Amino acid sequence: MHPVSELIKNLADQHGRERRNLLPILQGVVEQEKYLSEFSMIEIARELDLPAAEVYGTATFYSFLEYKKMGKYIIRVCKTITCSMKGKNQIMLAIEDMLKISAGETTPDGNFSLLQTNCLGFCHKAPAMLINNEIYTELTPEKVREILSSYLEKKGGLYDN
């Protein structure tokens, strides 16, 4: 069995196969795979006995359910008003400069994707960003470089596969 099919089957066993279990299953696949491939969506549709278009329609509605291939670490920088006022652009520049990618892109080694997102709810500690589910606040370009360095060390270098 394809590993994704197996993951989907396990998630359906765990959450149930009703329509109301769709979101937890989609989230479970994204947690593992970082995104929902067409294959995953068709498999989920089969497992829950739903039209694939319904799964696609639901999945693409939610901004955290990516449907394009994403890096291992998804960086989401808050771009809403307070973060924007408190230096979001400098944070973006620091990340772009360090990873050599622009917003919406993924590093060639597939480790990092850079996205902007709407209000993360840390306006009092702006600017803020998420890396996967970890929150980082009161960012400065220096702080961002330190944080990214720690992730790069985890990976043993920028171009390490």
Added chain:
Amino acid sequence: MTTNYQLRRVDFIFKNENDWEEVLSKSISRTPQELINELISSELKGRGGAGFPTGLKWKLSSEAVDDIKYVICNADEGEPGTFKDREILSRVPFKVLTAMAVCGHVIGAKEGYIYLRGEYFFLQPELKKAISEFEYFCKEINLDFKIRIFMGSGAYICGEETALFESMEGKRGEPRNKPPYPSSYGYMGKPTVINNVETLAHTFTIFKYGAKRFYDLGVQYSRGSKLFSVSGDTPKPGIYELELGMSLADFVDEFGDGDTKAVQVGGASGFLVPRKRFGETAIGFQGKLTGISLPTGGSMMLFNSSRSMFNVLDNYLEFFREESCGQCTPCRVGCQQLLKGIKAVKRGEKNAHYLDKLLRLTETMQLTAKCGLGQSVANSFSSIVENFREEMIY
């Protein structure tokens, strides 16, 4: 004009919750009718921003006839500038869980859900621990009530209650037509009470100390205290519990940086108040006797004179354009056109009168959009364009 009302700090929400077991046991020994009356006499109104009377909400659901009912805690805190609900769930989770169980007792529900926004995924482990400790105690006192967490996935619109139900049912988060209201037709078509995190935390205070302690705070039509999420150009950003009814001038005295040009009350879907109106603006729910009174989910964003109001509006409209669910035309197309429109005026491609056409468009959206998102774009748009028209043009 200034009011003689002083800003008053309150400490209820974050006060210790060590006695939650006692509050829970005591509350469920009272009749649903007693508890509803307690809430109604406290005059607590919903703290998510809409301000629906909480006691009435619980009463309507308790009167609905059905074997299955639900209690939902709305923790899809997505309004720009608000971050209080996360703080409540991480610092005093047992207050919220207790309130949910008491609500279950009142309306006859055995299941509760916390709809937690995807951005707050990191709250899950601690919250799950609290829930299992809570459910253990429920079992001990023979209270049949289960609480689960349902994760959102990054959609502002899911904070709208019927969109939230759709999302929990595994669908796109598109708001439903109302009526029917959640009290008779909510999650899975069953009678449902859905309350904001902070509203539930206040009911804990009311059940613990009685309605009077709460009612004595605040002013007519706006009773009690409220958490305010303060951000922007302020030397002390953070979360503060204050009595309702305060004047915005007093608020700015306390939280401003001495150069406050405007305050956005109620987030991107709220109103921008310029400096000249601070004195005549009160924070609370609209009543017949009060002057200008602005309701808020607690988002207070301060802007000083270094900020361009065009950039602020541009940022809001970008937000709304992305977060509009796209279901109804006035909101989907309206948000896009407003954003295009202000940019065209700024670039000089359209003359200044075009702003009036855009204002009429927001009026149309207010009248015809299906839910609060599309209807409330007019609030920030008109309050910014009317007060800072020259900044939109030059």
